[in-house]
Amino acid sequence: MVQTAPHIGNTGVNSDDAESRRVWVAGYIVRDAARRPSNWRSERSLDQELIEQGIVGIQGVDTRAITRHLREHKTMRAGIFSGDAAKIPDKELLDAVLASAPMEGARLAEEVSVEAAYVVEPKDHGWDGEPRLSIAAIDLGIKAMTPVRFAERGVRVHVLPATSTLEDVKAVNPDGFFMSNGPGDPATADAQVKLLRSVLDEKLPYFGICFGNQILGRALGFGTYKLRYGHRGINQPVLDRRTGKVEITSQNHGFAVDAPLDGATQAPEERYGRVEVSHISLNDDVVEGLACLDIPAFSVQYHPEAAAGPHDAAYLFDRFIDLMAATKTGSENTTDSKTEDKK
DSSP, X not given: OBOOSSEEOTTOBOGGGOOSSSOOOSEEEOSEEOSSOOOXXXXXXXXXXXXXXXXXXXXXXXHHHHHHHHHHHOSOOOOOOOGGGGGSOHHHHHHHHHTSOOSTTOOXXXXXXXXXXXXXXXXXXXXXXXXXXXXXXXXXXXXXXXXXXXXXXXXXXXXXXXXXXXXXXXXXXXXXXXXXXXXXOGGGOHHHHHHHHHHHHXXXXXXXXXXXXXXXXXXXXOEEEEEEXXXXXXXXXXXXXXXXXXXXXXXXEEEEEEOOOSSOEEOSSGGGXXXXXXXXXXXXXXXXXXXXXXXXXXXXXXXXXXXXXXXXXXXXXXXXHHHHHXXXXXXXXXXXXXXXXXX
């Protein structure tokens, strides 16, 4: 991971803000690491956190030059060597880097997913009363705030491992099904695509974020591809075609769905009916969301849980809750509805 901002670590690290169980990178590159953290909530320094988690890092390099190089040459393999490894001849180190696996074709979701299922209860996040709905959420690299956003709205969340089956999903008797963000190439997610198709065949409402958007695209029969310039940062503009509103979104992805941009189209997997691109990037017209018109399913490519980032897209959690409630009562079985978005 290369940090483009020149000064990193000045706010330190605290356990309350953790969005993942650990730091899932093999190496960490910064221009200038803060000598000491300066924040009243800090519990330890960035350096201490990396040492504790066994992450090798390097500073004093031009990270903006590296970023410009990566933008033109795509994701590249690299190595950071320290200690005794730094004494190995350069040729051997280069061979070790070239022998590592590239990002394209990488299957990483199973590596970062939780090993055992757990439940996030609404009562633990400010909800007064019994849960009004429940969902099965597949952890493909889920951010901690995502189930919290559901729980705040009265939804019990059963977080399941990436290797879960349809039987595992049915065992928790959910009102809806969710697939999270996560790393890796969506072209390798055959098991998750198979699972989602089984769920869609059951007419269980579906919502996907980021990797979950790409998996929905594949389940519907569309392809995915690697972006020349990935979308990174908390200020990415996206148009919600349904409302005409522009959202400033948090994004971190290098792959996208290849689907027709104009109007409703028949899904290549015909049993799922019509689908439309619901959201698009205003920077490069990349698909940022899909909405099925004949089955209860939709997804977005960005991060509405906003941790960190703007809260413009928080309404998507309410949209999914409305979809689950309507499907449960039999009043609506598609996402082709114009329910009012709660802010």
